[in-house]
Amino acid sequence: IPVDPFDLVxxxxxxxxxxxxxxxxxxxxxxxxxxxxxxRIIGAARAELDEDGYRQMVAQSIEEFVPAQxxxxxxxDSFLQRVHYLRIDARGTDGWEDLARMIRKDVxxxxxxxxxxxxxxxLAERLxxxxxxxxxxxxxxxxxxxxxxxxxxALNATLAAHFDESQIYRIDHYxxxxxxxxxxxxxxxxxxxxxxxxxxxxxxxxxTVAETVGVGGRGQYYDQxxxxxxxxxxxxxxxxCLIAMEPPYxxxxxxxxxxxxxxxxxxxxxxxxxxxxxQYRAGKGPDGTPQPSYLDDVxxxxxxxxxxxxxxxxxxxxxxxxTPFYLRxxxxxxxxxxxxxxxxxxxxxxxxxxxxxxxxxxLSIRLQPNEGMTLSVMIKEPGPGxxxxxxxxxxxxxxxxxxxxxQDIPDAYERLIMDVIRGNQTLFMRxxxxxxxxxxxxxxxxxxxxxxxRPRPYDPGSSGPEDALMLLHRDGRRWREIR
Ligand code: BG6
Numbered sequence: 001i002p003v004d005p006f007d008l009v010x011x012x013x014x015x016x017x018x019x020x021x022x023x024x025x026x027x028x029x030x031x032x033x034x035x036x037x038x039x040r041i042i043g044a045a046r047a048e049l050d051e052d053g054y055r056q057m058v059a060q061s062i063e064e065f066v067p068a069q070x071x072x073x074x075x076x077d078s079f080l081q082r083v084h085y086l087r088i089d090a091r092g093t094d095g096w097e098d099l100a101r102m103i104r105k106d107v108x109x110x111x112x113x114x115x116x117x118x119x120x121x122x123l124a125e126r127l128x129x130x131x132x133x134x135x136x137x138x139x140x141x142x143x144x145x146x147x148x149x150x151x152x153x154a155l156n157a158t159l160a161a162h163f164d165e166s167q168i169y170r171i172d173h174y175x176x177x178x179x180x181x182x183x184x185x186x187x188x189x190x191x192x193x194x195x196x197x198x199x200x201x202x203x204x205x206x207x208t209v210a211e212t213v214g215v216g217g218r219g220q221y222y223d224q225x226x227x228x229x230x231x232x233x234x235x236x237x238x239x240x241c242l243i244a245m246e247p248p249y250x251x252x253x254x255x256x257x258x259x260x261x262x263x264x265x266x267x268x269x270x271x272x273x274x275x276x277x278x279q280y281r282a283g284k285g286p287d288g289t290p291q292p293s294y295l296d297d298v299x300x301x302x303x304x305x306x307x308x309x310x311x312x313x314x315x316x317x318x319x320x321x322x323t324p325f326y327l328r329x330x331x332x333x334x335x336x337x338x339x340x341x342x343x344x345x346x347x348x349x350x351x352x353x354x355x356x357x358x359x360x361x362x363l364s365i366r367l368q369p370n371e372g373m374t375l376s377v378m379i380k381e382p383g384p385g386x387x388x389x390x391x392x393x394x395x396x397x398x399x400x401x402x403x404x405x406x407q408d409i410p411d412a413y414e415r416l417i418m419d420v421i422r423g424n425q426t427l428f429m430r431x432x433x434x435x436x437x438x439x440x441x442x443x444x445x446x447x448x449x450x451x452x453x454r455p456r457p458y459d460p461g462s463s464g465p466e467d468a469l470m471l472l473h474r475d476g477r478r479w480r481e482i483r
Contacts, residue, residue, distance in 0.1 A: 312471055
């Protein structure tokens with residue numbers, strides 16, 4: 001179903017995110033027939049480019065970031081007709097009057113702030129001063145949304161000076177991932193899981209977001225953030241919320257966000273020995289090529305920033321009291337694999353005796369790769385060997401189940417941008433949610449800074465530092481394999 005016609009202005013239209021995600025994503029939606037012909041995309045940036053030059057850049061980014069089987073010369077051509085460019089100075093006056101003339105008042109207006117947060121205030125103010133945005137306009141902002149509670153509050157206040165909360169779309173792209181949304185469908189559209197979804201039946205939950213990449217060219221940003229700020233405060237926190245929240249009364253933006261907020265507020269402070277931080281050391285790639293250490297990558301030999309973190313988290317409420325949630329994320333790990341595993345408790349009594357084959361039921365929700373869900377169940381081992389138990393997976397790979405080849409699952413950004421145009425904030429973070437997440441994160445970081453903790457080194461291609469294993473071993477549990 002096509003969305004309504006729109007003008008989407010991308011500030012930072014020549015930047016990395018625009019080239020990698022936003023523009024290719026919009027092309028995909030155009031190809032899928034979701035973006036109407038009357039829609040316009042206006043790249044706005046400081047670069048001295050004309051419209052043709054910008055269209056060339058967009059064509060290149062499609063070439064680079066859209067898979068070959070989805071690139072159709074005629075469709076690309078027609079898509080590019082919808083693309084425009086405007087030279088604009090976020091801090092000055094250049095370009096603003098032009099933008100005011102260009103923007104149509106009778107279509108949806110969205111402004112994507114794909115720029116450094118220090119420019120948010122300037123953009124918001126100028127959009128108003130020049131009468132460009134109105135009460136129905138939407139702005140889209142990216143993470144990092146602040147560096148701590150104080151800066152997040154300041155950013156919220158800056159935006160609130162010009163826009164109502166209902167106009168602000170704070171992106172956490174994990175919420176746009178197919179499986180993440182499916183989590184809500186699985187929990188709240190089936191009678192099967194919800195009665196078991198609590199501390200009485202769930203032994204623990206593991207959330208792993210493992211990456212094989214290092215910090216690459218983003219060393220400067222990353223060294224100021226670390227895994228806690230870059231991944232846990234936002235992406236892992238959102239996953240945790242969707243797993244742990246109470247059923248919202250309706251699938252409605254504020255109903256969902258109210259429930260998530262309650263989870264964040266119920267998070268307990270984390271004790272120092274419930275956290276393991278790591279930093280990758282130099283090593284060799286799978287083909288034997290030498291790989292730089294984290295310290296080399298960020299060019300800071302004294303850095304104490306973590307590229308890996310594992311932690312044991314508790315939620316103090318009726319549903320979850322006593323059920324640990326183990327979170328872990330890191331760079332340069334063994335595989336790119338993200339998974340949420342809900343590990344259920346043992347049966348209260350085994351009528352089969354202490355059979356060696358017995359395992360707990362696990363519902364594993366894979367975010368990437370091979371998005372899907374697996375429920376491990378125990379059955380009798382087939383054959384005449386007597387009553388021996390074995391574990392089999394009830395497996396559902398979304399691409400297979402939907403008869404699609406994985407390519408047809410839209411990228412998180414595509415979906416989220418279409419939600420902005422539709423005016424649906426369900427998958428975007430509300431200001432109070434972001435602040436609550438920082439309020440929980442800040443003292444944890446302050447704690448390890450005050451203690452002068454150093455992250456433990458780990459080998460690239462491993463599962464992180466050894467101590468991270470201990471976090472579960474000492475509770476009589478083990479991490480699921482990263483593969
Ligand atoms: C970003 C982080 O938000 O998410 C990156 O800043 C990280 O450090 C990325 O690599 C992971 O996203 P995805 O979609 O590849 O899992």
